[in-house]
Amino acid sequence: MNIKTIGVVGAGTMGTGIAHLAAMSGYDVILRDIDMAFIDRSIKNMDRLMSRSVEKGKMTEDARQATLARIKATTELEDLASADFVIEVVLEKMDLKREVFQALDRICRPEVILSTNTSSMSITEIAATTSRPDKVCGMHFFNPAQIMRLCEIIRGIKSSDETIATATELARAFGKTTVEVKKDSPGFIVxxxxxxxxxxxxxxxxxxxxxxxxxxxxxxxxxxxxxxxxxxxxxxxxxxxxxxxxxxxxxxxxxxxxxxxxxxxxxxxxxxxxxxxxxxxxx
Missing domain, CATH: 1.10.1040.10 (N-(1-d-carboxylethyl)-l-norvaline Dehydrogenase; domain 2)
Known part of the structure; x- marks a missing residue:
């Protein structure tokens, strides 16, 4: 699957880190939260980190500007209709995650993989609210996502091999080392x-x-x-x-x-x- 645009749902600490990581890796990003103030704060945090990198000579000013230009901010979940891959990073509340995935299932194209950054909750239960449980998986990044090297790739009961392979490839494109959690069990490995x-x-x-x-x-x-x-x-x-x-x-x-x-x-x-x-x- 040709992934060009990453949808990130949630602009908190982890959502900020994942969106920043995706944009720095060359992907277009649609960053969504319920309030534009949260997204503005998220982008300011990204800019602050990159400005420090520019000052230290670890990043060019052109790269900083290009990274920020790849990020589209929105409060409308419907804007994720153009995403090729989605990473959900909302609060660790099962009812909320199920609600978000049910909406994403309706909005996103049938072939789009929907992943969750949950640190512990059941991928299978989250996937059950969709019509595409084979295209749902876990991608558990660690804080700060821009720095921590690991990403756990977690199978739900119905996650397909293709879904796991695509999520793994994407995480590696972000520069992460991946481990596969073969069975959906609370807390995964870490x-x-x-x-x-x-x-x-x-x-x-x-x-x-x-x-x-x-x-x-x-x-x-x-x-x-x-x-x-x-x-x-x-x-x-x-x-x-x-x-x-x-x-x-x-x-x-x-x-x-x-x-x-x-x-x-x-x-x-x-x-x-x-x-x-x-x-x-x-x-």
């Missing part, structure tokens, strides 16, 4: 391993075994991780970690995956990380 570690770190803190700082230091120096679990939860958002923990507990029917009380209390108090709240560290 989060399936990471979330239980975060749960245990929170339990250690809750039980008074060690401090936030010492747990992070132990993991970074003992396991050679670049970030400790609390640094990572603050970076990705305590609320997002809470949602995934609860999703795991429900899907696996195992309370051991569920969010410890300390995480629940932080979410209730609005200490959400991502530099919008205190998280485990005060910014």
């Amino acid at each position: 989060n399936r391993i990471m979330i239980p570690q975060n749960v245990e770190a929170a339990r250690l803190l809750q039980e008074g075994v060690a401090s936030v700082e010492d747990i992070d230091t132990a993991i970074k120096l003992g396991l050679n991780y670049p970030m400790g679990p609390f640094e990572l939860m603050d970076f990705t958002g305590v609320d997002i970690n809470h949602a995934v923990m609860e999703y795991f507990a429900d899907e696996f029917r195992d309370s051991q995956y569920g969010a410890p009380q300390i995480i629940k209390q932080m979410v209730r108090a609005g200490k959400l990380g991502k530099k919008s709240g205190e998280g485990f560290y005060k910014y």
Whole structure:
């Protein structure tokens, strides 16, 4: 399939990164969100990053301008009718994703692949709302998408080999290393391993075994991780970690995956990380 235009639905942190990555890779991009203010902020963030690269000699001014020129901003989902491939990057809410995919199925040409950047949710359940489940897959990029090298390519039960091959080829055209998740399972590979570690770190803190700082230091120096679990939860958002923990507990029917009380209390108090709240560290 000849892909020239990428549709990106959602201009938050991940949507911004993916749209930026696609435009820098030479693709035309249709970036859609519900409010133009979100898109304006997204494009300003891209421009700021590229301006720094120009100042450091890592990018030319012509390349910066060409990248920005490839991005079309819209609040109309119908504008994705001209997209050759779509990546959905809305909030991690299954009802919302199903609603978006149902609309995309109606708007986009029958041959267009619809992918989701969900970090943990069922590709099969998302695909079931469409008439093309064979053309639905997961493409889980990592934050920041412009820098992180991995992209998980996830099969739904009905995802075709051609769909997986096309998504893999596209991710590699973005400069990513890909891994294939052959079975649609909550959390896929990375989060399936990471979330239980975060749960245990929170339990250690809750039980008074060690401090936030010492747990992070132990993991970074003992396991050679670049970030400790609390640094990572603050970076990705305590609320997002809470949602995934609860999703795991429900899907696996195992309370051991569920969010410890300390995480629940932080979410209730609005200490959400991502530099919008205190998280485990005060910014």
